[in-house]
Amino acid sequence: MSQHYPALLVVIPLLSALLISIVGWLNKRLCFPIAVAALSVSTYSSVGLLLKVLDEKVIHYHLGGWAPPWGIAYRVDHLSALVLVVVSVVALLNLIATQKSVEQEFPEKIGAFYTLYVLFITGLLGIVVTGDAFNLYVLLEITSLTGYGLIAMGEDRAPLSSLNYVYMGTIGACFYLLGIGYLYISTGSLNMADISSILPDLYDSKVVLAAFVICMVGVCLKMAFFPLHGWLPNAYTYAPSAVSSLVAPLMTKVMIYVMIRLMLTVFTPEFIFSKLALSNSVVWLAVIAISMGAVLALGARNMKKMLSYVIIAEVGYMVGGAWLGNRAGMTGAVLHIANDALMTLCVFLAVGNIVYRAKGYAFEDLKGMFRKMPYTMTGLVAGALSIIGVPPTCGFFSKWYLISGGIQAGQYAFVAALVFSSLINAVLFFRIIEIGYYEPFGADHGHGSSPIRMAEAPLTMVVPLLIVAGGLVVMGVYTGDIVTNIIEPIIPLAIGN
Amino acid sequence: MSDLISSIVDNYNYLIYVTLMMIGLYAMIAKKNLVKKIVGMNIFQTAIILFYVSIGAKKDATIPIIQHGHGQGAHEITSSVIEAVEYINPLPHVLMLTAIVVSVATLGVALALAIKIYNQYETLEEDEILAQIREK
Amino acid sequence: MRILGIIVVILTGALLIYAMGDFPSWANPVSPAHNHVSPRYIEKSMEETSVPNIVTAVLADYRGYDTMFETTVIFGAGVVCFFLLRIPRKDEPTVRRYRHTLTGMTIRVKETRKIPPVLEEFERIDTLWAPHDLIIKTACRILVPFLQLFGLYVIAHGHHSPGGGFQGGVILGASMILLAISHDLRTAIGRMSERVHAILCPVGVFIYAGTGALCLLLGFNFLDYGALAGILHVDPVTARSHGILIVEIGVGLAVMATMIWIYNNISSKGRYDEGL
Numbered sequence A: 001m002s003q004h005y006p007a008l009l010v011v012i013p014l015l016s017a018l019l020i021s022i023v024g025w026l027n028k029r030l031c032f033p034i035a036v037a038a039l040s041v042s043t044y045s046s047v048g049l050l051l052k053v054l055d056e057k058v059i060h061y062h063l064g065g066w067a068p069p070w071g072i073a074y075r076v077d078h079l080s081a082l083v084l085v086v087v088s089v090v091a092l093l094n095l096i097a098t099q100k101s102v103e104q105e106f107p108e109k110i111g112a113f114y115t116l117y118v119l120f121i122t123g124l125l126g127i128v129v130t131g132d133a134f135n136l137y138v139l140l141e142i143t144s145l146t147g148y149g150l151i152a153m154g155e156d157r158a159p160l161s162s163l164n165y166v167y168m169g170t171i172g173a174c175f176y177l178l179g180i181g182y183l184y185i186s187t188g189s190l191n192m193a194d195i196s197s198i199l200p201d202l203y204d205s206k207v208v209l210a211a212f213v214i215c216m217v218g219v220c221l222k223m224a225f226f227p228l229h230g231w232l233p234n235a236y237t238y239a240p241s242a243v244s245s246l247v248a249p250l251m252t253k254v255m256i257y258v259m260i261r262l263m264l265t266v267f268t269p270e271f272i273f274s275k276l277a278l279s280n281s282v283v284w285l286a287v288i289a290i291s292m293g294a295v296l297a298l299g300a301r302n303m304k305k306m307l308s309y310v311i312i313a314e315v316g317y318m319v320g321g322a323w324l325g326n327r328a329g330m331t332g333a334v335l336h337i338a339n340d341a342l343m344t345l346c347v348f349l350a351v352g353n354i355v356y357r358a359k360g361y362a363f364e365d366l367k368g369m370f371r372k373m374p375y376t377m378t379g380l381v382a383g384a385l386s387i388i389g390v391p392p393t394c395g396f397f398s399k400w401y402l403i404s405g406g407i408q409a410g411q412y413a414f415v416a417a418l419v420f421s422s423l424i425n426a427v428l429f430f431r432i433i434e435i436g437y438y439e440p441f442g443a444d445h446g447h448g449s450s451p452i453r454m455a456e457a458p459l460t461m462v463v464p465l466l467i468v469a470g471g472l473v474v475m476g477v478y479t480g481d482i483v484t485n486i487i488e489p490i491i492p493l494a495i496g497n
Numbered sequence B: 001m002s003d004l005i006s007s008i009v010d011n012y013n014y015l016i017y018v019t020l021m022m023i024g025l026y027a028m029i030a031k032k033n034l035v036k037k038i039v040g041m042n043i044f045q046t047a048i049i050l051f052y053v054s055i056g057a058k059k060d061a062t063i064p065i066i067q068h069g070h071g072q073g074a075h076e077i078t079s080s081v082i083e084a085v086e087y088i089n090p091l092p093h094v095l096m097l098t099a100i101v102v103s104v105a106t107l108g109v110a111l112a113l114a115i116k117i118y119n120q121y122e123t124l125e126e127d128e129i130l131a132q133i134r135e136k
Numbered sequence C: 001m002r003i004l005g006i007i008v009v010i011l012t013g014a015l016l017i018y019a020m021g022d023f024p025s026w027a028n029p030v031s032p033a034h035n036h037v038s039p040r041y042i043e044k045s046m047e048e049t050s051v052p053n054i055v056t057a058v059l060a061d062y063r064g065y066d067t068m069f070e071t072t073v074i075f076g077a078g079v080v081c082f083f084l085l086r087i088p089r090k091d092e093p094t095v096r097r098y099r100h101t102l103t104g105m106t107i108r109v110k111e112t113r114k115i116p117p118v119l120e121e122f123e124r125i126d127t128l129w130a131p132h133d134l135i136i137k138t139a140c141r142i143l144v145p146f147l148q149l150f151g152l153y154v155i156a157h158g159h160h161s162p163g164g165g166f167q168g169g170v171i172l173g174a175s176m177i178l179l180a181i182s183h184d185l186r187t188a189i190g191r192m193s194e195r196v197h198a199i200l201c202p203v204g205v206f207i208y209a210g211t212g213a214l215c216l217l218l219g220f221n222f223l224d225y226g227a228l229a230g231i232l233h234v235d236p237v238t239a240r241s242h243g244i245l246i247v248e249i250g251v252g253l254a255v256m257a258t259m260i261w262i263y264n265n266i267s268s269k270g271r272y273d274e275g276l
Helices: A004-028 A028-056 A079-098 A099-105 A110-129 A133-151 A156-188 A192-202 A206-223 A232-236 A241-266 A269-275 A279-298 A302-321 A327-358 A375-389 A394-409 A412-438 A459-475 A477-489 B002-010 B014-029 B033-055 B071-079 B091-121 B124-133 C002-022 C038-049 C054-062 C064-085 C134-159 C165-182 C183-193 C194-219 C224-232 C236-267
Strands: A061-062 A073-076 C098-099 C106-109 C124-125
Touching: A004 A028, A004 A061, A004 A073, A004 A110, A004 A206, A004 B033, A004 C064, A004 C194, A028 A061, A028 A477, A061 C054, A073 A133, A073 A192, A079 A099, A079 A110, A079 A241, A079 A327, A079 A459, A079 A477, A079 C134, A099 A327, A099 A459, A110 A133, A110 A241, A133 A156, A133 A232, A133 A241, A133 B091, A133 C054, A133 C064, A156 A192, A156 A206, A156 B014, A156 B091, A192 A206, A192 A241, A192 C224, A206 A241, A206 A302, A206 C002, A232 A302, A241 A269, A241 A302, A241 A327, A241 A394, A241 B014, A279 A302, A279 A412, A279 B124, A302 A327, A302 A394, A302 A412, A327 A375, A327 A394, A327 A477, A375 A394, A375 A412, A375 A459, A394 A459, A394 A477, A459 A477, A459 C002, B002 B014, B002 C002, B002 C124, B014 B033, B014 C194, B033 B091, B091 B124, B091 C054, B091 C236, C038 C054, C038 C183, C038 C236, C054 C064, C054 C236, C064 C194, C064 C236, C098 C165, C134 C165, C134 C236, C165 C183, C183 C236, C194 C224, C194 C236, C224 C236
Parallel strands: none
Antiparallel strands: A061 A073, C098 C106, C098 C124
């Protein structure tokens, strides 16, 4: 069975999503256990796949028994395996942590919620593991549609924000499809490895250049890279808390994985860094993204909006790092995918706990929280330290690689933006810690909930948060092993030193 | 420059799809009514479908169903030679079946969201909705 | 906004037209798209799958994995529409309108729990009500079974003529929607209740994914229909043809149920009592 891990990884969640949808009409209480079982099988398969890839370098799987390029083929290498493990672990922890909050917000439609949750994860896992460009588009659409539906069930401005996300997300996915069409018309194939073997003869063609630009614009729309980020703050702020801690860590990071996959495997680095002269402009855009994200986070008036702008800055880190054109930058970008997913999950879970008890996420709701919800605030502090970049948490190490890559490439504006954003993050999070620690637990707390009886969040919400917070430190300590064994083999030698 | 123009005029099918796509894109950005934006989205996706299908055309070729493929003649077909030049390319059609289904699904979700917004704000014009939000 | 729209459109259009310079000319048989992957589909699909319709063979066999996810997309859209719009039964509004058939007077009733579902002289009407039209109702009622028969034909004959699961499923769904439009939504829901079409939708996708999983359990790769040769007692090529038929049936079921589900949710705004 272990040679079928790549297929099981995606098929088991798909079958369970269908099962949850049927069971939701008959008995609502079975939905959660089935979802947990499905995501556990996925986590087990992805970890098994990572261990196999460390031995075998690349794993191929032919779906339908047809060899590529006539059939669809899965191609798992170190990069895919790393992102697979991150996605499945984040999804499983989030599922367990948000069970109580889901029961509170959607008591009637639990079946539909868990169906959409598991379908979202199926789509993400499929995007990471596939080796076929058109298959990626279909899975991207599954992820997007379920994401739109999940986000729209928040309160207040959620449906409008979700509709704006629909418009921009559809343009992004359609641009990606158009780029694939341009590649098809010039190469005749849809398989990523096959395209990259045919492309070198066609590097001078205008069609290939246009294909690259259009694909990149489409992917940038979906990952909220400046200046196409307009949908993200509203969509993540007004989404239900169970949904923002699912979508925020995963969606943009998987899109950055897609960009790196297109850069490294399909359009090889020779094309991007030698033929095109775009890397400078992209790094400058990343600098603007980081600075703008940091400054707008200062002006945000509630926790979730502030965190959304921090996410926009983090996307700027990763895109800038990947486009620097040297090993350290690319290493930093890939390492930051894993680290940022964990950090974002940590802080969003902590905010979710606060929303569960205090029923609000403005800064005033944090007053005196350190005394009432100590474990949650510990998790929040751990996530905050990692976002700021304090050793030994993992955030420090990925920033270290990005800064050294920036210095090597001579992009000093990028280095300055990284340092500036770390300082601003320190200001933001110390402001929160000050409100939570020093402000008294006043009578103006909470929206009608009785202030005296507020307690810590339930155990199922606190334990995953503490596991993630511990994971941040563990990832930081083991960074050296991760970089040498998993990330170094990914980066082709064509990228200079 | 002149062969750019002559290549454009020869391949007028691609020009049509670019025009349609730009009309759809303009509608999505510039119009204020939510349903008009959804219609623009649909036009945009249809233009991409048109592009893919026009890739698959071949001169003097017929539809991709093997002639005399069922009934009595079926047994002889497997031994005779089927020329690839006689049939148009089936792969873009397959891909576009998927894209059409995806665009219908997106349309359904967008319309459901528009209904939810209408239930909340009683209007579908974006500037009136933003005015209501600012008042709150 | 208009100026921004015009600028974006001009820039994008210019990029796309610039790229057109290197395109192969239209309908040229020697372009790369026609000579790399597709010739094998055209030349070998008959002997490898015994299905004359090459598009169906590629859709359901060579690239069957994509089609499975496409069916999942449409299933996901149905679930999203349900998740967004459906008002739970206990929150459903309880104001109904009735019309006295003898005098034409309409009354509005607030407490509807005590009214039996079928009354002799009062017919239940919608908010936007048009008088009973004999021609439309009878014509549509006669047409519906023929539509469904045609839909089943399109699914089953997809191997030999243009057609297949998606097309047939949409026709089947359209037959129920025609019933809902010509009569009213309650008649259509009476024929196929919400629970039936909400469960039929994942069952259709389950048939597709389940066939693939069955092939996996028998030791072959996922969705490799050659595994079915042992179960169906035929040679592998015919097993592929049968496998394609099974998954097309699954697709047709799923698409039909989703079309009806989305229509019901959107036209009644989640209340399931009145439609268009």
